[in-house]
Each structure stands twice: as structure tokens, then as C-alpha cells.
Amino acid sequence: MESAGTGRREDILTDPMRTKGTAFTAEERREYGLLGLLPHTVTTLEEQVGRCWGEVHRQATDLQRYVYLRSLQDRNEHLFYSVLAADVPTALPLVYTPTVAEGCRRFSALWRRPRGLYLAWPDRAHLPEMLRNRQHDEVDVIVVTDGQRILGIGDQGVGGMGIPVGKLSLYTLIGGIDPARTLPILLDVGTDNADLLDDPYYLGWRHRRIDDEDYHAFVEDFVSAVEDEMPDVLLQWEDFATPHAAPILARYRDRLLTFNDDIQGTAAVALGALQGATDVAGTRLADQQVVMLGAGSAGIGVMEMVRQEMVDEGLAPDEARARCWVVDVRGLLTSDRDDLSDDQRAFAHDPADVADWGVTGLPSLADVVEHLTVGVLLGLSTAQGAFTEDIVRTMAAKVDRPIVFPLSNPTSNAEARPADVDEWTDGRALIATGSPFPPLQRDHGEDVPVAQCNNVYIFPAVGLAVTAARATRVTDAMMRAAARALGDASPALSDSRAPLLPAWAQVRDVADDIALAVARRAVVDGVAPQASDDELRAAIRTTRWAPGY
Ligand SMILES: NC(=O)c1ccc[n+]([C@@H]2O[C@H](COP(=O)([O-])OP(=O)(O)OC[C@H]3O[C@@H](n4cnc5c(N)ncnc54)[C@H](O)[C@@H]3O)[C@@H](O)[C@H]2O)c1
Numbered sequence: 001m002e003s004a005g006t007g008r009r010e011d012i013l014t015d016p017m018r019t020k021g022t023a024f025t026a027e028e029r030r031e032y033g034l035l036g037l038l039p040h041t042v043t044t045l046e047e048q049v050g051r052c053w054g055e056v057h058r059q060a061t062d063l064q065r066y067v068y069l070r071s072l073q074d075r076n077e078h079l080f081y082s083v084l085a086a087d088v089p090t091a092l093p094l095v096y097t098p099t100v101a102e103g104c105r106r107f108s109a110l111w112r113r114p115r116g117l118y119l120a121w122p123d124r125a126h127l128p129e130m131l132r133n134r135q136h137d138e139v140d141v142i143v144v145t146d147g148q149r150i151l152g153i154g155d156q157g158v159g160g161m162g163i164p165v166g167k168l169s170l171y172t173l174i175g176g177i178d179p180a181r182t183l184p185i186l187l188d189v190g191t192d193n194a195d196l197l198d199d200p201y202y203l204g205w206r207h208r209r210i211d212d213e214d215y216h217a218f219v220e221d222f223v224s225a226v227e228d229e230m231p232d233v234l235l236q237w238e239d240f241a242t243p244h245a246a247p248i249l250a251r252y253r254d255r256l257l258t259f260n261d262d263i264q265g266t267a268a269v270a271l272g273a274l275q276g277a278t279d280v281a282g283t284r285l286a287d288q289q290v291v292m293l294g295a296g297s298a299g300i301g302v303m304e305m306v307r308q309e310m311v312d313e314g315l316a317p318d319e320a321r322a323r324c325w326v327v328d329v330r331g332l333l334t335s336d337r338d339d340l341s342d343d344q345r346a347f348a349h350d351p352a353d354v355a356d357w358g359v360t361g362l363p364s365l366a367d368v369v370e371h372l373t374v375g376v377l378l379g380l381s382t383a384q385g386a387f388t389e390d391i392v393r394t395m396a397a398k399v400d401r402p403i404v405f406p407l408s409n410p411t412s413n414a415e416a417r418p419a420d421v422d423e424w425t426d427g428r429a430l431i432a433t434g435s436p437f438p439p440l441q442r443d444h445g446e447d448v449p450v451a452q453c454n455n456v457y458i459f460p461a462v463g464l465a466v467t468a469a470r471a472t473r474v475t476d477a478m479m480r481a482a483a484r485a486l487g488d489a490s491p492a493l494s495d496s497r498a499p500l501l502p503a504w505a506q507v508r509d510v511a512d513d514i515a516l517a518v519a520r521r522a523v524v525d526g527v528a529p530q531a532s533d534d535e536l537r538a539a540i541r542t543t544r545w546a547p548g549y
């Protein structure tokens with residue numbers, strides 16, 4: 001930690017970026033006027049970490065563990081990140097998916113301390129002033145949400161703030177972004193969640209969501225204010241509802257350094273995991289029929305990257321498209337439907353393609369799996385249990401190594417449980433999930449972890465890359481470089497029984513590799529200053545913040 005400075009003693013003791021709590025030494029206590037303000041014993045950071053983990057484990061529920069860790073973050077950031085770093089696999093589900101979903105649902109009741117910015121529509125005339133009120137001047141990464149599509153649990157209004165806060169914790173833990181240079185933002189444009197509108201303790205703007213015209217004007221004013229105040233910042237869009245997510249990305253991606261995590265981050269992690277899976281299955285994506293359940297911004301984003309990959313593997317654009325099948329709540333996307341956005345229409349099949357299936361109405365997922373030899377089944381539908389035993393068994397009867405990724409979050413929204421998929425396929429399926437699941441049990445006693453195919457493998461590394469390389473845009477090629485670098489780190493490439501994605505214990509090293517690949521691509525694409533690999537590596541190293549006193 002940089003010097004505790006010469007601020008007033010209360011500042012040093014209570015400033016979460018500067019405090020050491022009981023680890024202030026006897027000399028520091030005297031120097032900063034802290035004598036008598038702390039219990040006598042001086043502890044080490046390691047002892048503090050041990051004590052905190054004891055308290056985490058002592059809590060009765062994961063939600064209480066989440067509350068404990070979040071309040072630790074508000075008290076002492078160095079200790080908070082040291083605690084997370086000491087046990088990443090245990091910490092991740094507590095500060096992130098799935099527990100963060102409960103934190104968002106209970107946000108108003110759990111309110112403790114301010115963090116980040118709440119930009120509410122009624123205050124729209126003051127956006128620049130509100131941005132200037134941010135806690136720290138220099139910001140590398142903003143994560144912003146409007147709370148409308150939080151994980152798979154819908155509109156959480158102001159409670160959506162839990163997501164930017166959680167994502168930014170991982171930008172720091174995994175991507176090494178200095179926590180004092182991160183900024184979570186909640187655009188409070190109302191909520192259509194009736195329970196929240198009726199909740200007397202709801203802390204957001206108690207109003208239905210504003211209409212689209214006002215909404216887009218507000219987003220534009222927000223982006224303009226960000227450009228004025230923090231022109232070099234990375235602006236990550238998170239958990240926007242599908243009708244807003246892709247249009248916002250399209251509008252701003254060529255104007256500033258920005259990306260949508262649910263569209264692009266998810267696509268990159270899915271493609272990374274598919275690289276390991278296809279390798280183990282001894283095939284290529286281009287040789288498979290790929291089926292996606294869910295045509296929201298996440299599902300379409302993934303299919304767009306899958307399609308590009310098939311083209312890279314040698315297919316003509318139309319051949320690639322013909323191998324991609326997307327099914328939504330109504331059924332297969334077909335070109336005679338009048339309810340599709342342009343992004344969805346790009347994956348619509350001609351009804352003639354399926355005419356001989358003899359299905360009346362739109363084919364369902366079960367029909368698709370019955371009539372095609374499906375090698376890859378992906379889920380971003382929010383539909384719990386939609387990968388039924390019948391569907392999975394039908395698929396698995398036709399391929400040796402079915403690739404099945406139920407990617408919806410949180411845990412309760414997953415399209416299938418890995419243990420079930422494993423049983424239905426006699427252990428042949430290659431599985432990855434969006435939320436964490438227990439390892440698969442094997443007869444000979446050796447448990448196999450289930451890969452968590454979550455965009456957390458991607459966004460911290462992208463943040464590290466663009467900060468280190470001083471990039472000005474996030475290009476598609478940069479996201480695909482991230483996917484490739486992640487895929488190259490798949491343990492399954494060297495051991496076909498290993499998980500498809502790296503273990504959490506390795507995730508920071510893998511983030512460095514991904515960051516290098518992304519930064520290199522930024523240079524090639526002309527959106528970052530010229531730099532050699534050695535220079536980029538050095539920049540990544542020096543950008544990385546690590547906790548410690
Ligand atoms: N693993 C990850 O990293 C990751 C990343 C982003 C999003 N997600 C998850 O993806 C899910 C979807 O996100 P989104 O923004 O695209 O949501 P969305 O609500 O916009 O889209 C959901 C899609 O699924 C379809 N659908 C809903 N119920 C269905 C059903 N019963 N059968 C078939 N289709 C159904 C809808 O028609 C829609 O096309 C969420 O659960 C989210 O948590 C996971």
C-alpha cells in the first residue's frame with residue numbers, strides 16, 4: 001500500500017483504500033495518532049485473512065456471507081481482496097454468481113453504504129455534476145447497468161447495482177484493475193417489477209420504466225457526460241434487457257472504448273470452452289449442427305461468434321448459417337416469423353429447411369434434436385430444466401461426445417444440472433455451465449470439476465488489456481483473440497477428462513495470457529499505440545494492482 005499519508009487520523013483509520021485495521025504497527029499507531037483507537041495486538045495481513053475466513057464460514061447462509069464480504073470491502077479493500085485471493089473458488093460464488101442474485105433481490109433491505117453512482121432519471125439535468133461526484137477521480141473501468149435484466153431473474157430496478165459492484169470486484173481480483181480506479185454505475189430509469197414498486201422500503205425511483213424515446217435520450221446524455229468526464233475509460237454495459245442491449249452497443253462501439261459483456265464477453269467464453277470441447281470430441285465446430293436455446297442478446301451474441309468461427313474454419317457464410325439453429329420461447333427462428341429483430345433474423349431458417357419434419361407450427365427444441373444430428377447444444381434461455389432427459393438422450397444417441405452447455409444464470413435458471421446430463425449420457429457429455437455446480441462424481445472416486453463457462457473468464461482480462469495497451473476501442477477481433485487465448489488454456493487439450501476451462505486457481509495467470517492476446521490484437525487493429533510483445537507484457541505487469549499493506 002502506498003504511504004498512509006498525512007491525513008487526519010480518522011481518515012487513515014476509516015478510508016477503505018488506506019486502512020490496515022488492526023495491522024497498523026505500533027510505530028504507525030503513534031505516527032498517525034491512532035494510539036488507543038485499536039485493540040493492543042498488532043496482527044499481520046495473513047492473520048486478518050484467516051480471521052475473516054473464519055467469520056465467512058461461521059455465517060449461516062451464503063447471503064450472509066455475501067453481506068459480510070461486501071461490508072468488509074466497504075471497510076478495508078486491501079483486506080477484502082487478500083481474502084478473496086486466498087481462496088478464489090470459494091469466494092467467487094459468494095461475491096458473484098449465484099449469490100449476487102440474492103444480493104440484488106434484497107438490495108434495498110440490505111443497504112449499508114454508498115458505493116458507485118446512482119444516476120436517476122429525475123436528476124437527469126445534473127448528469128455531469130453527478131459524474132464529478134464520483135469517489136475517485138481517475139477511472140479505468142465503469143460497469144453500468146439499468147437493472148432491467150439481472151442474470152435470469154429479470155427487472156431488479158436499483159437492486160441491479162449488485163451486478164456492477166460484483167463484476168468490478170472481479171476486474172480487480174482477476175484482472176488486477178486498481179479498485180480505486182473502478183466505478184459501478186446504476187442508471188435508475190424506474191422499474192416494471194410490481195413487487196418492488198409495492199415495497200415500502202424500495203430505494204430506487206418508484207416509477208415505471210420510462211419510454212424508449214426518453215430512455216435512449218438519457219443513455220445518450222450519460223454517454224456524452226462520460227466522454228467529457230472520463231474520455232479514456234472502458235465502459236462496460238451489463239445486464240441490459242435484450243431490446244436495448246444490442247442497439248446501445250451498435251450505437252456506441254465505434255464512438256468510445258466500450259463493450260457489452262453479456263453479448264461479447266459471453267460469446268468469447270463460450271467459444272473458448274467450445275475449443276476445448278471440440279478438441280476432446282475430435283471434431284470442429286464447422287462439422288456440427290449447433291443449437292442454441294434462447295434468442296436474447298446473450299444467445300444471439302454467442303451464435304454470431306460461433307458462425308464467424310465456422311467461416312474461419314472454411315465454411316462459406318451461408319453454409320455456416322445453415323448449421324446454426326436458434327430456438328426461443330415460441331420455437332425455432334424461421335424467416336416467416338414477424339417477431340424477430342434483425343440480429344435474430346440473421347439466424348432464421350427458411351421454413352422449407354424443416355418442411356419435411358412434419359411438424360405443425362414452429363419446431364420445438366425437441367423437434368430440432370429429433371430431426372438433426374446435433375453435436376452442440378447451448379442454453380441461454382433462462383428456462384430452468386429445458387434440456388430434458390428426452391432431449392439430451394435423443395441428442396446423445398446420435399453423437400459420441402455430445403457437447404451440452406446449460407449457460408443460464410443463476411443456478412436455478414440452468415437448462416439442466418450437470419449430474420443429470422452426465423447420467424443421461426453415461427458420462428459421454430462434455431459439459432459447461434454458467435453458474436457453479438458441484439463436481440461430477442466418478443465410480444473410481446475421482447471427482448471431475450464442471451467448467452463454469454461464465455464471462456468472468458473474459459471481462460477482467462479485457463479490462464486489463466485495454467488499460468495496459470491504452471486501447472481506444474474494443475473490436476470483434478479483440479474479443480475473438482480473448483476466446484482463442486482462453487481456449488488455448490483449456491486443460492482438456494492435454495487431458496480429455498479434465499474440465500473444459502482452467503481452474504480458478506489459475507485464472508489470474510490465464511487473464512495475463514488473454515490480456516496479452518487482446519492487447520496485441522488492439523495494436524494490429526490500430527486501436528492502440530504500437531508496442532512490442534515485451535512492451536505489452538511489461539505494461540500488463542505494471543497495470544496489475546495487488547492487495548497488500
Ligand atoms: N454464462 C454466462 O456467462 C452468461 C452470460 C450472459 C447471460 N447469461 C444468461 O443468459 C440468460 C439469457 O440472457 P439474455 O439477456 O439473452 O435474456 P433474454 O431474456 O433477453 O433472452 C431469453 C431468451 O430465451 C427465450 N426463452 C425464454 N424462455 C424459454 C423457454 N421456456 N424455452 C425456450 N426459450 C425460452 C426467450 O424467448 C429469449 O429469446 C440469463 O439467464 C443470463 O443469466 C449467462
Ligand SMILES: O=C(O)C[C@H](O)C(=O)O
Nearest residue numbers: 097151239262409454455
Ligand atoms: O453475471 C454472470 O454471472 C454472467 C452474465 O453476465 C449473466 O448476466 O448471467
Ligand SMILES: [Mg+2]
Nearest residue numbers: 151238239262
Ligand atoms: Mg450479465
